[in-house]
Amino acid sequence: MSNKVPEATLVFWAIKIMATTVGETGADYLAVHVGLGTALTGGMMLVLLLAALVAQLRMRHYVPWIYWLTVVLVSVVGTQITDALTDQLGVSLYASTIAFALALAIVFGLWYRSERTLSIHTINTTRRELFYWSAILCTFALGTAAGDLATEALGLGFMIGAVVFGALIALVSAAFYAGANPVLTFWLAYILTRPLGASLGDLLAQPRAYGGIGLGVIDTSLLFLSAIVALVVYVSTVEQRALQLRAAAARNLNPQRSKRQIR
Template identity: 45%
Template sequence: MREPVGRTAVGPAHAVRSPRGRTAPGWSKVPEVTVWFWVVKVLTTGMGETASDYLARVLGPVLAGALGLTGLVALLVLQFRTTRYNAWTYWSAIVMVSVFGTMAADVVHVVVGVPYAVSAAGFAVALAAVLMTWYASEGTLSIHSIRTRRREGFYWATVLATFALGTAAGDLTAGTLHLGYFPSGVLFAALIAVPALCRRFLGLNAVAAFWWAYVLTRPLGASFADWMGASAHHGGLGWGTGPVSLALLVPIVILVNHLAVSERRHTPEAPAAAPAD
């Protein structure tokens, strides 16, 4: 049965048991959208940006790309095998999506030579295609309905597309448009408030508002991380990509641990296995 289109994108991500032991519609394999969700999301995008740059410089783009792809595939396999939302598994996968998404966007520009404006437009088309296919198949884009293998596949395909688009958009403003890293971060910090305002005052659909903001978290976190890591010659603070990655990792670990502990305390037992479709 398809869910109503207008259902909200935010809500409990835990398994909710009915008196007869069946899984209620609130169960999902992705986290509840709270303030902490957005904080961790922005931190992971920043870490993914600087970690990708650091690995490419130390290992070379080919080896770094192979390592990033391997880590991404391994963690997504682990995520798909879990029977319910697990904070450590989910956010580890998000970190690897961030790292590899940066690598993929950089390869398209640096190696292939595609301008950021063109790649951003291409990734936007890819994102739209994934979302339209998801909606045509499932009748909903709500993230608290991620409880089948097929919907989970659509979800992670969307996440990958948003990271690639956000990376290209951030590089477009900072580099091609010559705004620099810090002004780009300020720009995206302002823009990320727009979907919330449209939701509050113009009645924008909650699902649309969520994915709009989700895309913008990528260039927001990455712009400030690049600003901290880049040299003064390139408009940054000169802290280095390695130290910035480690500095961002610390609050990520602390917050994910908090979410994991909270999950264990408040989440009822999930179903034995997710259905195939």
């Protein structure tokens, strides 16, 4: 298999942040506004996630729409896991943040012990991809818990929370360009984009009385989903062109083999 995940470009980070926002607002809409509740919403999204993950694992190369659909569903499920622990079981955000951080550390430890790398540039076996998606799920759950801890338990609010997490991502980016370990900085940024996206989503969706802008969860979700679809269509077009160019290059390098295939 070729690498199954996209490069960490500007478009990648834009879609990732918006996917986390949709995970936050979408989960709230289904659980609260539709009235499905946390348990039913989580169960439904888990079934959809498993179906999307099976489709993703069956692909032999990176397919943008399947990959990003899986990310959005992981975002919703990760949010629901944290919300279920907090709202249904009464687990404190301090405890859940620590627990998910430990879970992520365990996944990384097992991943590195098995593969000797945590790089996203070589997700080209099923085992590596399973480690990758396990880490992704843990980052979403951890990011949700850490974001809620900062904005709610510590009282930062949505606006200050978005500024703080945005500043932390900027620091990680600066460290990367200064020569810090690229694998470490990638995963730190990946974790931090979850609470950033959640803070932005709550800032836009929540009523003004609660410190938000009052756009509502429906309009916020539709706005970001539309932007995600537009960007995924764009990266799908770019990916398809790249595949065509690689196929053409392979035929040019081995013309005799191409002639035999035609015959």
